Each structure stands twice: as C-alpha cells, then as structure tokens.
Amino acid sequence: MTSLAPKNAVVPLSLPLSFVALAALYLLLAVGVVALEPQALGAYRHPVLLAAAHLFFLGFGVGVLMGVMHQLVPVVLEVPLARASLGYVALFFWGLGTPLQAVGFLQQHPLGIALGGGLAWVGLGVFTLEMVLTFRQAPRWNPVATALSWTLFYLILAPLLGLFQALSLRYGFYDPARLGWHAAAGLVGVFVLSILGVGHLLVGMFSLSHGGSARWLGLQLWAFNLSLLGLAFQRGLGEALLWVGLALALFDTRNILAHRNKKALDVGVQHYLAGLGFLLLCTGAYGLGYSFVAGLWFALGFVGLVVTGMLYKIIPFLIWTHRYAPLVGKQKVPLLKDMLPGPTARLAGLLWGVGALLTPFVPQAIALLVLGSLVFVYSLQEVIRR
Numbered sequence: 001m002t003s004l005a006p007k008n009a010v011v012p013l014s015l016p017l018s019f020v021a022l023a024a025l026y027l028l029l030a031v032g033v034v035a036l037e038p039q040a041l042g043a044y045r046h047p048v049l050l051a052a053a054h055l056f057f058l059g060f061g062v063g064v065l066m067g068v069m070h071q072l073v074p075v076v077l078e079v080p081l082a083r084a085s086l087g088y089v090a091l092f093f094w095g096l097g098t099p100l101q102a103v104g105f106l107q108q109h110p111l112g113i114a115l116g117g118g119l120a121w122v123g124l125g126v127f128t129l130e131m132v133l134t135f136r137q138a139p140r141w142n143p144v145a146t147a148l149s150w151t152l153f154y155l156i157l158a159p160l161l162g163l164f165q166a167l168s169l170r171y172g173f174y175d176p177a178r179l180g181w182h183a184a185a186g187l188v189g190v191f192v193l194s195i196l197g198v199g200h201l202l203v204g205m206f207s208l209s210h211g212g213s214a215r216w217l218g219l220q221l222w223a224f225n226l227s228l229l230g231l232a233f234q235r236g237l238g239e240a241l242l243w244v245g246l247a248l249a250l251f252d253t254r255n256i257l258a259h260r261n262k263k264a265l266d267v268g269v270q271h272y273l274a275g276l277g278f279l280l281l282c283t284g285a286y287g288l289g290y291s292f293v294a295g296l297w298f299a300l301g302f303v304g305l306v307v308t309g310m311l312y313k314i315i316p317f318l319i320w321t322h323r324y325a326p327l328v329g330k331q332k333v334p335l336l337k338d339m340l341p342g343p344t345a346r347l348a349g350l351l352w353g354v355g356a357l358l359t360p361f362v363p364q365a366i367a368l369l370v371l372g373s374l375v376f377v378y379s380l381q382e383v384i385r386r
C-alpha cells in the first residue's frame with residue numbers, strides 16, 4: 001500500500017504549509033467579499049463575483065493544489081522533489097499576484113487584473129518548471145502522473161487565456177466567447193483533472209482499497225480532454241463527453257470503494273463523495289442551461305468540499321510525520337488519527353454542503369459558507385497546534 005511519505009527525500013514542511021496557509025486566507029477573503037455584497041451573486045461578470053471567483057479558484061484551489069503536489073508528486077513518481085527552492089519562488093509570485101488581481105477586478109481595472117494575474121502566472125510557470133524537473137527523474141510512469149501533467153498544461157493555458165482576456169478588455173479586441181474557453185480550461189482542465197487524478201490515488205489509499213484500475217482513470221483523461229476540445233468547437237459533443245467522463249469517474253470511484261478493506265468511510269472520503277455528488281448536480285444544471293447555478297455548485301460544492309476534505313487527511317499526516325515520526329519509540333506521541341478534530345471537520349463540511357446547495361437560490365446562504373470556512377480554518381489550526 002502506498003503511503004503519503006516521499007520515498008527519497010523529505011519535502012520541507014514550510015513549503016506545502018505556506019501554500020495551504022495562503023490558500024486558506026484567500027478562501028476567507030473570497031467568501032468574505034461575497035458575504036459583504038451577496039447581491040453580486042445574481043449578476044453576470046459582477047466585479048465582486050470575478051474577484052471572489054479568482055480568490056477562490058486561483059487563490060484557494062490552485063494554492064492547495066500546488067502545496068499538495070509538492071508532497072504527492074514525489075510519492076506518485078518515487079523520486080525526490082527537484083529544486084524545492086523553485087517552490088518558494090512560485091509561492092512568492094502566486095501569493096503576491098493573486099490578491100493584486102482581485103483588487104484589479106474589484107476596481108474594474110483591466111491593467112491591474114493583467115498585472116496581478118500575470119505575476120500569479122509567473123508563479124504557476126515556476127511551479128510547473130519545478131514539477132517538470134521532478135517528473136523527468138521518474139523511473140516509471142502511471143496515469144496519476146499523466147493526470148497531473150495535464151493539470152500542469154492547463155495551469156499554464158487557462159491563466160494565459162485569462163491574461164489575454166484582461167488585455168483585450170483594455171486594448172479593445174475583447175470577445176465574450178473567449179471567456180468560455182478560459183473558464184472551461186480552468187474548471188475542467190485544472191480542477192476536474194487534478195481532483196479525479198489525485199482522488200483516484202487518495203480514495204484508494206485512505207479506504208485501503210485493492211480495487212480500482214488505473215485504466216479507468218486513463219479513459220477519464222481522454223474523455224475530459226476531448227470534451228474540452230468539443231466545448232471550444234462543437235458544444236453538443238463537448239457536453240456529451242463531459243457526461244462520459246463523469247460516468248467513468250463515478251464508476252471508477254465505485255470500483256475503488258467496492259474493494260476497500262476499511263469499511264467506515266473517513267472524513268476525507270465523505271467529503272470527496274459529497275463533492276462528486278455536486279459535480280453530478282452541476283453537470284445536470286449545465287446541461288439544462290443553468291450555467292450560473294452549475295458554476296456555483298462546481299466551485300462551492302465540488303471544489304470546496306473535495307479540497308477541504310483532502311486537507312483533513314493530508315495536513316495531519318504532514319504535521320505528524322515531521323513532528324512526531326522521529327519520536328516514535330522514544331516518547332509517547334499522539335496517534336495520527338487523533339491529529340484532526342473529527343467532529344469539527346464534519347461540521348465544517350455540513351455547513352459547506354448546505355451552504356453550497358442553497359447559495360444559487362438564496363444568496364444569504366453565503367453566511368453558511370463563511371461559517372464553514374471559519375470552522376475549516378479552525379480545524380486545520382487545531383491540527384497544527386496538536
């Protein structure tokens with residue numbers, strides 16, 4: 001059974017933790033700005049919504065992704081992390097650019113958006129370089145690594161399309177249709193692919209499963225990549241392929257769970273399953289033409305629940321390994337399973353789930369998401385304190 005510990009080298013704890021800490025801050029800012037102006041939820045391309053969307057996706061989602069990949073990629077490929085120093089450079093540019101870009105959106109200042117987004121993009125570029133150097137050392141390849149490679153590709157492409165969109169707002173060659181390309185590359189390319197790739201690995205690991213074939217993950221990658229091409233040029237085909245990819249993802253997860261040895265589903269897997277439920281709802285809403293509802297369910301339900309759930313497993317592991325693993329056998333140390341305050345994490349998930357479900361219809365339900373985010377941050381803080 002694979003473990004989350006890298007085989008050949010220890011990743012400095014400060015690197016993933018700094019990404020996650022900043023990501024959590026951007027999450028609080030994202031829900032906070034919407035809570036201050038909930039009526040923004042009803043308006044297309046509202047500045048507050050655009051700022052919140054980027055604090056959420058580029059700040060929270062991408063931040064956690066980068067932090068977690070620093071830990072996971074060495075595990076997946078059984079290689080040491082190449083040049084951890086590049087990770088700190090990436091952290092600096094992304095960490096600085098993301099809030100600047102949000103301010104640009106709030107002030108409706110296309111050059112500010114481009115400058116902040118451009119800085120963040122440089123950070124993503126440096127991160128990608130660090131990962132490519134790490135990937136190149138791999139003695140063997142596997143579909144989880146393929147999913148993460150595609151994620152890196154879209155992590156460069158999606159912001160580049162956004163940058164182009166920001167510059168076109170300023171210099172006059174704006175085309176609203178290109179917003180769809182940017183959003184699809186970001187949402188499907190970055191988030192669906194990374195979540196399903198990492199989820200395939202982690203759900204199996206956390207439920208001690210011997211089932212789940214990597215072949216199904218490979219097929220999902222084909223379906224979602226082709227669906228992106230379809231969404232750009234042939235929308236009907238793109239949507240059909242989204243359904244194919246989703247069906248494969250559900251089948252894959254069912255397979256993994258059907259062969260699990262650990263019968264009780266832990267908090268991370270519960271969050272993952274709830275997140276997949278939201279992905280199903282979101283695809284349905286999108287198919288019926290309710291793009292706005294679909295977008296909110298995607299962000300808050302799918303990304304929000306899956307990402308917070310994965311952190312409830314990964315952060316305790318990181319802290320325990322760095323702080324307590326060297327002391328095992330020498331003094332009494334807490335058990336890994338006692339690192340997370342489980343009931344608090346479940347409460348955060350419940351607040352998030354209900355908030356995500358209701359927010360498209362009752363904007364005031366954003367208050368549940370604010371509460372859920374605070375409880376989530378508190379749970380992680382407790383892990384760090386223990």
Ligand code: HEM
Pocket residue numbers: 044045046049050053054057058062101113114116117118120121155158159160161162163165166175176178179182183186187190
């Ligand atoms: C992976 C990171 C990113 C994701 C997932 C993402 C996602 C999105 C989404 C979903 C929207 C539509 C929001 C809405 O309609 O309320 C959007 C709009 C936009 N994004 Fe991003 N974005 C990302 C990074 C960036 C970056 C780095 C820039 C660079 C400047 C950028 C610039 C823009 C602009 C200018 C718009 C509005 C475009 C328009 O009004 O036509 N995005 N983005």
